[in-house]
Every structure is written in structure tokens, then in C-alpha cells.
Amino acid sequence: MLVLWAVATVTFFAVRLIPGDPAEAILGGPGSQTSPEALAAVRAEYGLDQPVLLQYLSQLGRLATGDLGRSYALNMDVGPLVFSQLGGTLILALLALTVAWLIALLLATWSTGRGRLARQIGSGLEIVAAALPHFWLATTLIVVFSVWWGVLPPISTMDARGLVLPVITLAIPLAGFLGQVMRESLTIALESPFVLSARARGESDRGVLWRHALRHAALPAISLSGWAFGSLISGAVVVETIFARPGLGRTLLNAVTVRDVPVVVGVVMIVALAYILMTVLTDLASRLTDPRPIRTPTGADA
Amino acid sequence: MPRQGTVRFAPRPVTLALVAATAAVGLVLTGCTSASPGGDASTPASGGTLTYASGDAEPTCLDPHVGGNYPQALVASQFLESLVSLNADGDVIPWLADSWTVSPDGLSWEFTLRDGVSFTDGTPLDAAAVQANVAHLQDPATGSSTGYLALAKVTGTEAVSDSVVRLTLAEPDSALLESLSQPWLAIQSPTALERSQDENCAAPVGTGPFIVDSWVKQNAITLVRNDDYTSPPQDAAHEGAAYLESIVWRFIPDSASRYAALQAGEVDVIDNAQPDTISQAESSESIVHLDAPRPGASNRIELNSGKAPFNDAAVREAFIRSANVDDAVTALFQGSAERSYSALSSVEPLGTSRPDLFDYDPDAAADLLDAAGWSETDADGYRVKDGVRLTVVFPVSTNQSIPAEQSLFEQIQATAKETGFDVQLSRLDLASWYTALGSNDYDAVSAPYTKVGPDVLRILFDSAGIVPAPSGYFANHAQLNDPELDALLAQANATNDADTRAALYADAQDIVLEGFYILPLYDQQNHFLLSSAVEGARALPTVSTPTFYDTWLNR
Numbered sequence: 070m071l072v073l074w075a076v077a078t079v080t081f082f083a084v085r086l087i088p089g090d091p092a093e094a095i096l097g098g099p100g101s102q103t104s105p106e107a108l109a110a111v112r113a114e115y116g117l118d119q120p121v122l123l124q125y126l127s128q129l130g131r132l133a134t135g136d137l138g139r140s141y142a143l144n145m146d147v148g149p150l151v152f153s154q155l156g157g158t159l160i161l162a163l164l165a166l167t168v169a170w171l172i173a174l175l176l177a178t179w180s181t182g183r184g185r186l187a188r189q190i191g192s193g194l195e196i197v198a199a200a201l202p203h204f205w206l207a208t209t210l211i212v213v214f215s216v217w218w219g220v221l222p223p224i225s226t227m228d229a230r231g232l233v234l235p236v237i238t239l240a241i242p243l244a245g246f247l248g249q250v251m252r253e254s255l256t257i258a259l260e261s262p263f264v265l266s267a268r269a270r271g272e273s274d275r276g277v278l279w280r281h282a283l284r285h286a287a288l289p290a291i292s293l294s295g296w297a298f299g300s301l302i303s304g305a306v307v308v309e310t311i312f313a314r315p316g317l318g319r320t321l322l323n324a325v326t327v328r329d330v331p332v333v334v335g336v337v338m339i340v341a342l343a344y345i346l347m348t349v350l351t352d353l354a355s356r357l358t359d360p361r362p363i364r365t366p367t368g369a370d371a
Numbered sequence: 372m373p374r375q376g377t378v379r380f381a382p383r384p385v386t387l388a389l390v391a392a393t394a395a396v397g398l399v400l401t402g403c404t405s406a407s408p409g410g411d412a413s414t415p416a417s418g419g420t421l422t423y424a425s426g427d428a429e430p431t432c433l434d435p436h437v438g439g440n441y442p443q444a445l446v447a448s449q450f451l452e453s454l455v456s457l458n459a460d461g462d463v464i465p466w467l468a469d470s471w472t473v474s475p476d477g478l479s480w481e482f483t484l485r486d487g488v489s490f491t492d493g494t495p496l497d498a499a500a501v502q503a504n505v506a507h508l509q510d511p512a513t514g515s516s517t518g519y520l521a522l523a524k525v526t527g528t529e530a531v532s533d534s535v536v537r538l539t540l541a542e543p544d545s546a547l548l549e550s551l552s553q554p555w556l557a558i559q560s561p562t563a564l565e566r567s568q569d570e571n572c573a574a575p576v577g578t579g580p581f582i583v584d585s586w587v588k589q590n591a592i593t594l595v596r597n598d599d600y601t602s603p604p605q606d607a608a609h610e611g612a613a614y615l616e617s618i619v620w621r622f623i624p625d626s627a628s629r630y631a632a633l634q635a636g637e638v639d640v641i642d643n644a645q646p647d648t649i650s651q652a653e654s655s656e657s658i659v660h661l662d663a664p665r666p667g668a669s670n671r672i673e674l675n676s677g678k679a680p681f682n683d684a685a686v687r688e689a690f691i692r693s694a695n696v697d698d699a700v701t702a703l704f705q706g707s708a709e710r711s712y713s714a715l716s717s718v719e720p721l722g723t724s725r726p727d728l729f730d731y732d733p734d735a736a737a738d739l740l741d742a743a744g745w746s747e748t749d750a751d752g753y754r755v756k757d758g759v760r761l762t763v764v765f766p767v768s769t770n771q772s773i774p775a776e777q778s779l780f781e782q783i784q785a786t787a788k789e790t791g792f793d794v795q796l797s798r799l800d801l802a803s804w805y806t807a808l809g810s811n812d813y814d815a816v817s818a819p820y821t822k823v824g825p826d827v828l829r830i831l832f833d834s835a836g837i838v839p840a841p842s843g844y845f846a847n848h849a850q851l852n853d854p855e856l857d858a859l860l861a862q863a864n865a866t867n868d869a870d871t872r873a874a875l876y877a878d879a880q881d882i883v884l885e886g887f888y889i890l891p892l893y894d895q896q897n898h899f900l901l902s903s904a905v906e907g908a909r910a911l912p913t914v915s916t917p918t919f920y921d922t923w924l925n926r
Contacts, residue, residue: 142431143431143588145569145588150588153588154589207628208627211627211628211631212631215631215632215634215635216631216634216635219635222632222635222637223628223631223632223635223637224424224621224623224628224631224632224637224638226637310624310625311625311627311628312625312628313424313621313622313623313624313625313628313629313632315587315589315590316589319589319624320589323428323429323589325800326428326770326800326801326802327801327802328802
């Protein structure tokens with residue numbers, strides 16, 4: 070709750086403190102001239118004529134009752150708007166996370182225990198991948214797969230084909246991060262005594278890797294996934310804009326441009342909620358994966 | 372009354388060709404078939420879905436009475452129609468109104484409506500419908516800005532008969548027909564207007580060739596054919612229902628993705644084509660370019676004459692002379708934009724072009740600054756007067772200025788620096804930009820303004836436009852305050868004599884141009900790229916929005 074309150078407060082004041090009049094944005098837009106009467110009407114309708122502190126309190130009051138308010142610019146309630154856009158972004162983020170995990174796993178397992186050259190190639194690929202900016206990757210993928218080869222659509226479509234390029238765009242840099250963490254802990258795990266004892270029991274190389282070492286190696290990457298999910302949502306702002314996908318990222322970008330405070334706060338609240346949920350899930354996943362016995366702080370066996 | 376050195380559009384062959392060319396874009400696509408019936412061997416085929424991809428922001432309301440901006444006009448042109456339209460020569464032609472008369476004092480206009488036209492909800496088009504639309508536009512609750520302003524002089528409406536409606540004006544308004552031709556004043560079903568604003572915003576009901584079927588926000592608007600369509604404008608290529616079965620209207624904000632989607636065949640038409648994609652498309656067999664400059668004002672840099680340093684005409688002229696616009700436009704727009712020397716768009720028949728006033732001449736600029744007291748130079752090479760640096764604060768709206776235009780401003784910044792101007796460009800989003808203008812925190816600014824007809828001059832340069840609305844917004848960014856100009860613009864707006872009107876607007880433009888209040892750049896760019904399978908598309912000569920009524924798919 071405290072986190073959500075802090076998120077709502079910081080977002081509200083951040084959007085209101087940057088210069089710009091939402092009323093003008095509600096009515097105006099390029100090339101139109103707003104009449105004073107229309108402006109006054111809009112101000113009164115949205116409560117923009119009241120002091121900022123009062124606006125903040127009334128917004129907070131609404132949020133407390135679960136009402137996300139009404140968008141200044143889109144003529145609709147924020148709740149239904151955000152939830153209608155949530156699905157697209159969630160699918161995008163979860164698929165990207167999955168694909169990133171697959172790429173990272175493949176790269177880490179391939180490049181570990183195969184000598185220095187393999188390790189250096191793996192590490193090099195990961196560093197390059199992690200450093201690639203989303204907008205560059207998206208544009209390059211569009212040029213290669215849509216314009217040159219014509220195999221994938223450059224924009225979102227009704228079917229799954231339109232998801233491929235956005236997911237890859239988001240997955241590649243993330244795979245770089247995850248892969249780096251994973252390979253490092255994998256290397257450490259493979260040199261641990263329990264691996265030696267597993268080998269002594271006659272476990273094959275593959276068995277050691279998949280059954281024993283990987284569980285250790287995956288731990289830091291799992292905890293990183295909570296953070297990664299947050300970064301995927303922010304990456305969605307870029308990716309959804311470039312691939313013209315409906316989603317929270319694009320909604321957020323449009324809302325910030327026109328100072329649509331209720332939508333900005335609503336989107337950020339939902340993202341914060343998703344982030345909290347994801348952190349809880351990754352904690353849970355860590356516990357399940359961690360082969361070491363779990364002890365609660367009181368010292369009793371769990 | 373042409374003065375020495377004044378060049379008007381008509382007498383100058385090059386400009387005449389330009390006018391003809393731009394006027395003709397209403398009808399002709401470069402390298403494609405014309406829209407005239409029977410002009411091509413292939414016959415139009417019915418059916419199919421056209422996908423349109425817009426780079427503009429998605430409208431928040433599809434009813435162009437509400438607010439009133441260009442993205443709304445683009446899509447509304449497919450399903451709403453106006454009382455009158457313009458032909459390619461810029462003459463007013465009948466549309467939903469068959470004919471009209473104006474009383475000798477110019478205060479009473481009677482429009483006779485076309486017979487047998489119904490809105491797509493079955494409501495008949497009659498005098499009462501037009502009355503309801505005027506009332507809707509003038510109702511503050513509607514929140515109309517563009518349409519509200521255009522009807523400012525209309526004080527009353529009356530149904531003379533079922534098919535004749537009378538508008539009563541407080542003062543004569545020579546711009547009334549031009550105003551009424553705009554999509555922002557399109558006629559909607561009075562039955563539909565009685566719904567709540569939310570409902571009407573989601574699916575306005577008109578008489579047009581298409582009907583709003585669904586609108587999934589942030590995704591697409593789906594328009595379907597109006598099979599009972601009977602009211603094409605006089606200059607349309609065919610009669611009856613449209614050929615296309617439906618139109619899917621999408622929003623793809625990123626310019627490169629939009630073009631890639633067109634190349635990949637995912638979409639058939641894109642708007643807001645950027646100079647780099649236009650030059651690529653020009654060499655492509657499968658893509659056709661439609662250049663449809665918007666009417667109203669040209670794109671120009673307005674110099675704030677309301678405060679120092681640009682309250683001195685010599686400093687304004689020095690700035691204009693110090694800016695190398697031509698070379699930058701050629702380089703950055705790759706031939707897609709023609710330099711303008713006019714306050715008005717080249718599609719405006721009454722525009723005055725004055726190339727003589729806008730030469731790049733840094734030596735003359737330096738002399739002007741010397742004479743104006745800015746003779747000292749500081750360590751960084753900028754001019755100084757009384758210890759104050761010659762600074763030009765220039766807020767740029769990243770929503771309204773395309774990347775090529777932003778680069779052009781940087782070029783202007785660089786060339787003006789050679790003469791000693793410290794041009795401070797700041798890129799701002801729309802809301803911050805409005806705030807900068809409202810707080811008078813600018814010396815130069817570039818803002819587009821689309822309106823049919825030369826009356827746009829009154830909006831942009833009448834001293835009344837300096838007084839900010841409560842929001843701080845105002846249209847006279849040059850803060851031009853000249854009683855003589857105000858009088859000329861008021862007379863031009865009040866006269867119904869075409870020749871007098873033309874002469875008055877010519878004089879008014881001379882005051883604006885010779886006073887160096889603006890630096891004209893080019894027409895308001897409005898480029899569309901179409902798949903070559905799209906036949907018979909054209910831009911309406913009113914506000915240059917494309918219409919797909921005559922369009923069919925050849926694939």
C-alpha cells in the first residue's frame with residue numbers, strides 16, 4: 070500500500086510540475102484555436118481550476134476507493150482504458166521474458182565448459198546484446214525481416230506474426246543481461262564441490278549441467294527477472310510506438326505528452342502493481358529452485 | 372494594385388505553374404491515373420478493404436465539432452460532408468447545399484439543401500438539421516474551437532422551408548462559405564447529436580460515403596460502405612455508393628515503421644510521409660506520391676515583435692537576411708518542399724509571393740545590425756547592445772515540427788550565428804510549448820495554421836489575436852499590432868466583392884511581409900504515399916484531406 074501511495078504521489082506531482090496546461094491539450098492540438106468559454110468549461114469539468122493540492126487530494130481519494138478517474142484527453146474512464154491495454158503489454162513482456170530466458174540459457178550452457186574461446190564468444194555476444202538500444206534493434210529488424218525479406222509484418226497484426234519482431238526486440242538486450250549473470254554463476258557452480266561429488270557418482274557432463282549446476286546458476290537470473298519485467302514495461306514504450314502495438318507503453322507516452330494526469334497515474338499504478346506481483350513471484354520461484362534447505366529467520370526448518 | 376517589385380501569383384509563369392500543379396493535386400496523383408471517369412482503360416472494381424495508416428495522434432473524439440484539429444478532419448472526411456466544397460481552382464461548389472444566396476447587406480445567407488439526402492441513421496437532411504449543427508457548434512458544452520471560431524459572426528438560424536435554411540450574421544463575413552467548406556463544420560445527423568458527447572465522439576453520423584462501424588481505441592477505426600450514398604460533391608468522379616467495402620484506419624506513430632508497413636503491403640496508404648521516405652518512394656514502382664499542401668498559412672517562423680530584440684524592424688530584417696533557408700530546405704527536404712515567400716499557402720489563390728524580401732544576405736544583415744545599435748561583438752562572436760547579447764529564444768514543438776524541420780531550424784541557428792544572433796532552440800512537447808508561448812517566453816516560433824481562405828490572415832495577424840485566451844493561447848505569435856492592418860483585414864472580411872477583397876488582402880500581406888514579421892519557409896507539408904494498387908484517390912481541395920469515395924483497389 071505504501072509503495073502504491075508513493076507511486077501515485079510522485080507520479081502526480083512529476084506530471085503536474087513539468088510545464089504545460091492539460092486544458093489546452095484537451096481541447097487544442099495543432100492548428101486549432103481554443104475559445105475562452107470552451108476552456109473554462111473544460112477546466113470546471115475536470116476540476117483543473119482548483120489548487121493543485123486539492124486536485125491531488127481528490128485524486129488520492131478516488132484512488133483509495135479503487136477509482137482510477139477519468140482521462141482528460143480520451144473521453145473515457147481510466148480503469149477500463151488501462152485494463153484494455155494491459156493485456157497486450159503483459160503478453161509482450163512475458164513472451165519477451167521467456168524468449169530472453171531461452172536465449173540466455175542456450176548461450177550460457179553452450180559457452181560454459183567448452184574452453185576459453187567459447188566463453189569469450191558467449192561473453193562478447195552477451196555484452197553486445199545487452200548494449201543494443203531497443204529503437205535501433207526494432208528498426209534494424211523491420212528493415213531486415215519486413216522490407217528485405219518480407220517474411221514478417223513490421224506492425225502489429227491480428228495474428229501472432231505481428232508479435233515476433235516486438236518480442237525479439239525486447240528479448241535480445243535482456244538475454245544479454247541474463248546470460249552474463251547466468252554464465253558467471255554457472256562457471257562458479259561447475260567448480261563447486263557438489264559438482265565434483267556428482268561426477269564421482271558417475272553423472273554425465275550433461276547431467277551435471279542440467280540437473281545440478283543449472284539450478285544454482287539460475288538463481289541470480291531468477292531474482293533479476295523481477296527487475297527485468299520492470300525494464301520490459303519501460304521498453305514497451307519504445308517498442309509499442311515503433312511497431313504500432315496497442316498497449317500500456319504507448320498509452321503512457323501519449324498521456325505524458327498531453328499531461329493526462331489520471332492516465333499517467335493509472336498506468337504507473339498498474340505497472341507498479343504488476344512489478345510488486347512479479348517480485349513476489351520471483352521470490353517464490355527462487356525458493357522453489359534453490360536446492361539449499363530453506364531456513365526461516367527464527368531458525369526453524371521450513 | 373500591384374506595387375513595384377511585388378509579385379503576385381497570377382502574373383508570374385513559374386508561380387502560376389506551381390499553383391496549377393498544387394491545385395491539380397486535388398485531382399491527380401503523380402505517376403498515377405487521374406480521377407476523371409473513363410480516363411483509364413481499367414474500370415473501377417467494387418469491393419475490398421483499404422488500410423490507412425496515420426502518423427498523426429489518434430483523435431480523442433471522431434466528431435470534428437469537438438475541438439477541431441487535422442487528425443479529426445482526415446478521418447471525418449470519409450464519413451461526414453459539408454454544405455459546400457471547393458473545386459481544384461479554389462472556387463466554392465455545391466455539396467449538401469445545392470445553391471445559396473446572400474442579401475445585399477451581407478447579413479443574411481440562404482442555403483437551399485440538396486434533395487433526397489439522408490443521414491446514415493435514416494434522419495433526413497433538412498433545414499432543421501443544419502440549424503441543429505450550428506447550435507451544436509456554438510454550444511460551449513461541445514468544446515468546439517475551430518468551428519466555433521468560424522461561426523463567430525453567425526447570430527441566428529431559421530428554417531425558411533424544409534429545404535431552405537437562413538443564417539443571420541452580426542456583420543458581413545466574406546469567409547463564411549470557405550469556413551463552411553471545412554470538415555470541422557460538417558453536417559451531422561441531428562438525431563445523433565442528441566446523444567451524449569461520448570456516444571457521438573465514438574461514432575458520429577453523417578451523410579458520407581462511409582459509416583463509422585467500430586473504434587477500438589489505440590488500435591483502429593473501422594469504416595464500412597454506406598450503400599445508400601447519394602451526395603457526392605460536384606467534382607467527384609462517379610455517383611452512387613463508394614467502391615471500397617471498408618476502410619481500416621490505423622495509427623502508426625513511427626515514420627519508418629509506417630513506410631515499412633506500406634512497403635510490406637500491410638497498409639495501402641500512409642500520411643505524414645517524411646522527406647527521406649518520399650525520395651525513396653519516388654524511385655519505387657509500387658508506391659505513388661500524393662502531395663497535397665494544406666490551405667491557410669504557409670509554414671513560417673514568426674518573429675515576436677512585441678518585445679526586444681524583434682520590436683525593431685531592422686533587427687527582424689537582419690535575422691531574416693542572416694538565415695540561409697534555401698540551401699537548407701533543398702538539402703533537408705530532398706526536393707519534397709518548395710520554398711515559400713508568402714504568408715499564405717500556395718493553394719490560396721489570393722496569396723502574395725515576395726521572393727525579393729527574403730534573400731540570404733549576411734552582409735546586409737550585418738549592416739542592419741550595426742545601424743540598429745548592435746554593433747559590438749562579444750568573445751563568442753555574438754552581437755551585443757548595452758551589455759545584452761542578441762538572443763533569439765526559439766521554442767520548437769516536437770509534435771508539430773517534423774525532424775527535417777527541426778534540422779532546418781538548426782541550420783538557421785548556425786547561419787544566423789555567423790551574423791551574431793544567439794538563437795536558442797529548445798525542443799518541447801506540445802503542452803510545454805503552449806506554456807512557453809502563453810508566458811511570452813519566445814522571440815521566434817513556428818506554428819502551423821490550417822484554414823480555408825485568406826481570412827486566416829485575420830486570425831494570425833489581427834491585433835485582437837495578441838490578447839491571450841485564459842489558457843494563455845493566442846494566434847498572433849508575431850504580436851503584430853498595426854491598426855492599418857487590422858482595418859484592412861476587417862474590410863476584406865466584410866466585403867462581398869471579389870476584386871475589392873483580393874486587393875485588400877494583397878495590401879494586408881504587403882504589410883506583413885514588408886514589415887519582416889515572418890520568415891516564410893514552405894507550404895504546410897502534407898504528403899501521402901499510396902500503394903500503386905490504390906486507384907482514384909484524391910485530396911479534397913478544401914483542407915487537403917484525402918477522400919476514398921472514388922477509390923478502388925486494382926489488385
